[in-house]
Amino acid sequence: MAGEEAAAAAAAPEAAGPGPAQPPAEARPDGGEAGNGGGYDGKCVFCRIARREEPGTALLPCEYEDLVCFRDIRPGAPHHYLVVPVEHMGNCKTLKKEHIPVVKKMVEVGKTVLQRNNFSDLNDVRMGFHWPPFCSISHLHLHVLAPASQLGFLSRLIYRINSYWFITMPIVEEWLSEKGHDLLEVSNPVFTMEGGSHGYVSCP
Ligand SMILES: [Zn+2]
Ligand SMILES: [Zn+2]
Secondary structure, three states, rough: OOOHHHHHHOOOHHOOOOOOOOHHHHOOOOOOOOOOOOOOOOOHHHHHHHOOOOOOOOOOOOOOOOOOEEEOOOOOOEEEEEEEEEEOOOHHHOOHHHHHHHHHHHHHHHHHHHHHHOOHHHHOEEEEEOOOOOOOOOOOOOOEOOOOOOOHHHHHHOOOOOOOOOOEHHHHHHHHHHOOOHHHHHHHOOOOOOOOOOOOOOOO
16 A cells, blocks of 8 residues: 555656745745736736746746746747736736836846847837737736837737837837836827727737
């Protein structure tokens, strides 16, 4: 009987083992981003990806432990990455000045992943956030696409510069430099249109 038990344990090392060493959120040096409703949402695909619970999505190297980076499953360009906070944070409409540091890091990760993948012309890059409600995933995510000059017709539409459904770096950078505003305020002149008729963008 004891032998059988040992054999069973040996046959299921993953179930019996301690599992991969993942630091608990409260053990992180910065205490994690409490943010807007932070934490983990098991129904959110980006929360699951960030915790390596989606075997189909490989995480790329990322210099910050509170962020993850992976390829978009429906790439709109030869390079198409998503940069996502590990903690569940709401979409870009909810970004406030206290989120500036994390967004700066997201942009930095976006540039680094391009360079790591041998794409160095940072002038030919499209980065931005989908403005709600034009995205099916509410978890904050930065799209990083390159080369911008090679976006297909549909991608040019979906990831259009500062359209009212995709907010890109000029406005995000303005927001980052202003300090003290919510992104919603800075982007208001462009994003006052509600809804629209072009349809619905789902991502990834
Ligand atoms: Zn999430
Ligand atoms: Zn999106």
